[in-house]
Amino acid sequence: MKKIKLTLLSIGAMFLMIAATPDNSGYKVGDKAKEFKLKNVDGKMVSLADYKTAKGYIVVFTCNHCPYAKAYEQRIMDLDKKYASQGYPVIAICSNDKTSVPEDSPENMAARAKDKHYTFPYLYDESQDIAKTYGALRTPHVFILTKSGGDNIVKYIGAIDDNSDDASAVKVKYVENALTEIMAGKPVTTSTTKAIGCGIKWKS
Amino acid sequence: MNRIYFTLIILCFISLNLKAQEIKVINFKEFEMLTQQNNDTTYIFNLWATWCQPCVAELPNFVKLDSVYSSKKVKVVFISMDFKKDLDTRLKPFIANHKIKQDVYLLSEPDANSWIDKADKLWSGGIPASLIVNNRLKIRKFYEKEFTFAELEEIINQIIK
Numbered sequence: 001m002k003k004i005k006l007t008l009l010s011i012g013a014m015f016l017m018i019a020a021t022p023d024n025s026g027y028k029v030g031d032k033a034k035e036f037k038l039k040n041v042d043g044k045m046v047s048l049a050d051y052k053t054a055k056g057y058i059v060v061f062t063c064n065h066c067p068y069a070k071a072y073e074q075r076i077m078d079l080d081k082k083y084a085s086q087g088y089p090v091i092a093i094c095s096n097d098k099t100s101v102p103e104d105s106p107e108n109m110a111a112r113a114k115d116k117h118y119t120f121p122y123l124y125d126e127s128q129d130i131a132k133t134y135g136a137l138r139t140p141h142v143f144i145l146t147k148s149g150g151d152n153i154v155k156y157i158g159a160i161d162d163n164s165d166d167a168s169a170v171k172v173k174y175v176e177n178a179l180t181e182i183m184a185g186k187p188v189t190t191s192t193t194k195a196i197g198c199g200i201k202w203k204s
Numbered sequence: 205m206n207r208i209y210f211t212l213i214i215l216c217f218i219s220l221n222l223k224a225q226e227i228k229v230i231n232f233k234e235f236e237m238l239t240q241q242n243n244d245t246t247y248i249f250n251l252w253a254t255w256c257q258p259c260v261a262e263l264p265n266f267v268k269l270d271s272v273y274s275s276k277k278v279k280v281v282f283i284s285m286d287f288k289k290d291l292d293t294r295l296k297p298f299i300a301n302h303k304i305k306q307d308v309y310l311l312s313e314p315d316a317n318s319w320i321d322k323a324d325k326l327w328s329g330g331i332p333a334s335l336i337v338n339n340r341l342k343i344r345k346f347y348e349k350e351f352t353f354a355e356l357e358e359i360i361n362q363i364i365k
Contacts, residue, residue, distance in 0.1 A: 067287065137328050138329065165287050165288060194317050196285050196316045
């Protein structure tokens, strides 16, 4: 009996360690972000390096099905409208496993992007490698990168703003504040934030 | 006279029905107060939402835990992260359909960044997550993970042994 208890305990401990890992892996502010080449909803491959004139990127891990992603969809579209022309385009990535969430399949992503007239790429991270490398945990999860020499440096990780429920009640716009500071050449005051969101659906 | 009885019965049904559906909307401070009750009950606060598939999948384990251990001062409290606007349209029908009798609260505190760290430093904000407390025994454990019934039992048995 004691042995069983011990085994259960160690299984429990293993689970805890697994649950705790995502928080410690992935990027921290200041890290160099990995380049990627992912398929867009129009079938073309997209890389960060394709944006020759960009000064940086607003990389957003998002998806179709999640209520939080839906609540933020218009705000993500607005970010691209406001900042793409200033050198910081939105690059949206969906990393969810389409088997567990058929609503997030590439076909449904394409339908959504067309229906909502996305002005930015909506890329499918089929291998989930980019979400894992970046440390994206939920949707939406934002990583602001800036170009520096040949590298892309992570400047901000977290939420878009401080009110997922209601865009009109937002008090602090985390992403916009970070971009304002970045464009002014200042360090980002609030460079990481946490948020509730739908966990990324990993392949089993 | 019959009519009065009839009305009374109807009223009773309505009030019973209302009671079953009562879900209080709370802010983070009120949630903290729920977790700080100074008694010898072991509380399991399960943080979940109707839109969270793994949360919905593990929900029956918590319901079972509550019923199996109810005589041992173990109490499960469901803390929903659903949007406030979805209270009547999603959360209440879900609770009714799943016949959940345990306490359910809707935690509405939109600026999650301001309170996630206060709930637990290691919490990323992902759900399901569970907070297990026994304030008399000064026990406070936070888990950002899914639970099987056996895992829950293991933890609870260590606390109430």
